[in-house]
Each structure stands twice: as structure tokens, then as C-alpha cells.
Amino acid sequence: MYSATNDSTRIEYLNKLSNLYQRYNFNTALDYATKALDLSEKTNNVRGRVSSYNNVGDAYWYHSDFITAQRFYFKAYKINDSLKDQEGIAESLYNIGWIIVMQQKNVKEIGYLYRSLAIYEELKDKESIAGMLNTMGQFYLDQYATTKKREYYDSTMTYLNKVIDLIKNSEEFPPGSHRTILWKPVYFNGLFRRLYVRKILHGKENKT
Secondary structure, eight states: OHHHHHHHHHHHHHHHHHHHHTTTOHHHHHHHHHHHHHHHHHTTOHHHHHHHHHHHHHHHHHTTOHHHHHHHHHHHHHHHHHHTOHHHHHHHHHHHHIIIIIISOOGGGTHHHHHHHHHHHHHTOHHHHHHHHHHHHHHHHHHHHHHOOHHHHHHHHHHHHHHHHHHHHOTTSOTTGGGTGGGSTTTOOHHHHHHHIIIIIHOOOOOO
């Protein structure tokens, strides 16, 4: 029992170390995540395998190797699905969907992101919901930028208003955070952030 607990703790710390290095040092991040994965497989730690697969995927994601990242995200998804871990499934669907839809521009697979958002809404995970609303808004804004179709702009504003209302009305976000949280990329980035500034700070909805 002691050994199992000790191994689980080591796996957790290895994954945390991988997470710390993901944006700055690919080789170090990958090394820690691989060690965590090896130990997880050796000790049959299923949860550890999921975390390790995600961290290996994240390391490749930050290294812009999206194909390899997607492969590891799928591995994590299969385990989460077998465990019926709804939070894990939602995270996996987001990871896979972001690559397929946002990076590879396969817009027909938007269902991945819709399913992820729906699960987070069922779980009432407000922070993840805010992140997903941002992603959906960014998706439709990208579609508008490409096609100039009004329907995509309207969808963008729908998700923008949803995320603003969520942040303003939820106790999980500090009062006034709707005016400062826009600087956090997990919620707002690029053109979507600029739309947010116009909407909440200046009361404007005109197209960029």
C-alpha cells in the first residue's frame, strides 16, 4: 500500500513538473510526462495514464506538433470514456476538437466542441464553461472573418454575451472581474478580446 501511494504521488509530481515546463522547454516537459506515463503503466495507475497522456499531448501541442498531440489526446479520451469520467471526457473532447476544428479548420467537426461545452454545463463547471464559450465565439468569429456572413457575426456576439453574463453573474468570479479577466487568454484572445473590450467597456457592437 505504501509503495502504491508513493508511486501515485511520484506520478502526480512528474505530471506537475511536465505542466510547468510545457510552454518553455519541450524536451524537459516531454521527459517528465514520459516518465510519469512509464510509471503509470508499470503500476497500472489508470488515472495517472490519463494525466500523462494529456501532458505528453500538451507538450507536443505547445511545440506545434498537433498531429502527435492529437494522438495522445485520443488515448486519454478512450480511457476517460471507458471510465465514464465526464470531466475527463469534456477535457478530451475540447483538446481533440480544438486541433481538428480550430487548427486544422475542419469546421464540420464542430460537434466535438459542442459536446464538451454541454458536459461542462451539466457539471456546472463555470470556469471551463467560460473557456468553452470563448472558444465557440472565436470559432464563429473566424468563420465571419473568412466569409463575412452576418450569421457568423451574430453567433459570435451570442457567445460573447453569454460569457460576459456568466462572469458578471457567477459567484465564482470576483465582482468586477468582467473588466479584468479579459487579459486572461483562456477566456479571451485575439479579435474576440477586442470585441469584448468594445462591448463591455464601450457599449459597442460594431463589426471589426
